[in-house]
Amino acid sequence: MNALTDATLAPAPAKAEPTIAFVSLGCPKALTDSELILTQLRAEGYGTSKSYSGADLVVVNTCGFIDDAVKESLDAIGEALAENGKVIVTGCLGAKPGKAGGDNLIQEIHPKVLAVTGPHATQEVMDAVHRHVPKPHDPFVDLVPPQGIKLTPRHYAYLKISEGCNHRCTFCIIPSMRGDLVSRPIGDVLGEAQRLFEAGVKELLVVSQDTSAYGVDVQYRTGFWDGKPVKTRMLDLCERLGDLAATYGAWVRLHYVYPYPHVDNVIDLMASGRILPYLDIPFQHAHPAVLKRMKRPGTGERTLERLQMWREKCPELVVRSTFIAGFPGETEAEFDTLLDFVREAQIDRAGCFAYSPVEGATANEIEGQLPQEVREERRARFMAVAEEVSAAKLQRRVGATMQILVDKAPMLGRKGGVGRSYADAPEIDGIVRLLPPEKLSKQLKVGEFTRARIVATEGHDLVALPI
Numbered sequence: 318m319n320a321l322t323d324a325t326l327a328p329a330p331a332k333a334e335p336t337i338a339f340v341s342l343g344c345p346k347a348l349t350d351s352e353l354i355l356t357q358l359r360a361e362g363y364g365t366s367k368s369y370s371g372a373d374l375v376v377v378n379t380c381g382f383i384d385d386a387v388k389e390s391l392d393a394i395g396e397a398l399a400e401n402g403k404v405i406v407t408g409c410l411g412a413k414p415g416k417a418g419g420d421n422l423i424q425e426i427h428p429k430v431l432a433v434t435g436p437h438a439t440q441e442v443m444d445a446v447h448r449h450v451p452k453p454h455d456p457f458v459d460l461v462p463p464q465g466i467k468l469t470p471r472h473y474a475y476l477k478i479s480e481g482c483n484h485r486c487t488f489c490i491i492p493s494m495r496g497d498l499v500s501r502p503i504g505d506v507l508g509e510a511q512r513l514f515e516a517g518v519k520e521l522l523v524v525s526q527d528t529s530a531y532g533v534d535v536q537y538r539t540g541f542w543d544g545k546p547v548k549t550r551m552l553d554l555c556e557r558l559g560d561l562a563a564t565y566g567a568w569v570r571l572h573y574v575y576p577y578p579h580v581d582n583v584i585d586l587m588a589s590g591r592i593l594p595y596l597d598i599p600f601q602h603a604h605p606a607v608l609k610r611m612k613r614p615g616t617g618e619r620t621l622e623r624l625q626m627w628r629e630k631c632p633e634l635v636v637r638s639t640f641i642a643g644f645p646g647e648t649e650a651e652f653d654t655l656l657d658f659v660r661e662a663q664i665d666r667a668g669c670f671a672y673s674p675v676e677g678a679t680a681n682e683i684e685g686q687l688p689q690e691v692r693e694e695r696r697a698r699f700m701a702v703a704e705e706v707s708a709a710k711l712q713r714r715v716g717a718t719m720q721i722l723v724d725k726a727p728m729l730g731r732k733g734g735v736g737r738s739y740a741d742a743p744e745i746d747g748i749v750r751l752l753p754p755e756k757l758s759k760q761l762k763v764g765e766f767t768r769a770r771i772v773a774t775e776g777h778d779l780v781a782l783p784i
């Protein structure tokens with residue numbers, strides 16, 4: 318959860334200004350929605366409050382992906398109602414219909430909430446805020462930094478390139494909540510990237526539901542950036558982001574990419590160092606029959622060959638992925654195929670969920686739902702294999718010198734610090750524990766790069782000596 322206590326927010330305003338408390342739950346896509354709303358609030362002169370009781374109103378940005386997330390969101394709304402009483406709800410859960418035939422689940426469970434919107438609804442949220450806490454007369458526009466307000470640390474930021482999804486994976490209800498793919502205009506996306514780099518961002522994390530599908534909905538329409546035509550297409554976007562990042566000495570990292578043939582060209586950009594040789598591909602499974610039951614996109618039989626070909630072009634490539642164990646109907650033989658895939662594909666970082674039914678998902682009707690113990694047991698077996706692969710790959714880094722982005726460095730790193738290499742995305746992968754530098758003159762600074770020699774591994778992490 319990202320509560321409003323984040324240090325990136327501007328100082329508390331004078332008492333006369335209305336203040337809003339904000340709770341942000343869910344994935345990076347939801348986080349960018351939160352940033353847009355907070356930016357707008359600040360632009361209009363609202364202050365932000367660190368506590369529910371000290372605020373004039375609370376906005377809760379919810380997640381509705383799995384049942385645990387739904388519960389967390391409903392609990393947060395209940396808490397805000399109890400402590401403050403004036404609550405507006407936005408986000409994925411806001412789009413979920415009620416069980417008793419009502420328009421939405423939230424108003425059925427918490428009838429006292431003042432307004433409910435779905436995701437990606439900054440204007441609707443602002444309209445609801447205006448109705449219940451009128452706009453201040455003299456907006457403090459100057460308090461808004463040009464890049465907006467960010468909930469992530471100053472040196473990395475998520476860049477959302479599209480909303481929604483054209484796929485219909487049977488375990489997922491995101492398309493029913495967020496709708497079909499809508500790509501943001503390429504000029505807007507590149508403009509936002511430039512503002513973020515100018516504000517000091519050193520790592521840009523590109524997110525969407527399907528980054529490789531960028532522009533499909535607008536037939537790769539030609540947009541404009543910097544006075545020149547540019548197509549709304551993944552490759553063109555990556556080229557321009559790579560050029561921008563080079564100007565500012567920053568990294569670009571891609572998330573949620575599917576192994577479509579056109580991604581081959583993006584690997585060339587990685588091999589030439591324009592964007593990080595890192596791909597986050599949510600494979601979910603490897604057996605063709607399970608993938609078919611899941612209705613997964615980009616699941617040609619040649620996935621393994623494609624990965625091998627990518628690694629030949631770009632040997633540094635790191636692949637992170639997520640998988641589901643115990644999907645309905647999964648046989649032992651199908652599960653074994655998944656284990657073989659993780660070994661053969663040499664997945665660098667893997668996460669695995671035991672299959673968990675999501676209300677409203679069509680996978681709930683698939684025959685052969687497996688007992689919870691079987692799903693959990695397969696997840697544990699999967700993780701044992703995945704960790705073996707991952708540990709062996711990490712071990713091979715010992716002795717190498719890597720570029721590390723510093724995330725924490727108390728006392729300018731005199732006692733060491735924490736950073737990440739190109740192989741580690743923030744919050745989901747490992748870290749690099751930085752030892753105190755041997756040279757007394759060497760300092761570590763948050764948001765800056767340092768070179769470091771890898772000296773050991775520690776579970777999912779590396780230990781390195783800054784040089």
Ligand code: SF4
Pocket residue numbers: 482483484485486489490491492526527614
């Ligand atoms: S690709 Fe599948 S899992 Fe991902 S958002 Fe679209 S429907 Fe859901």
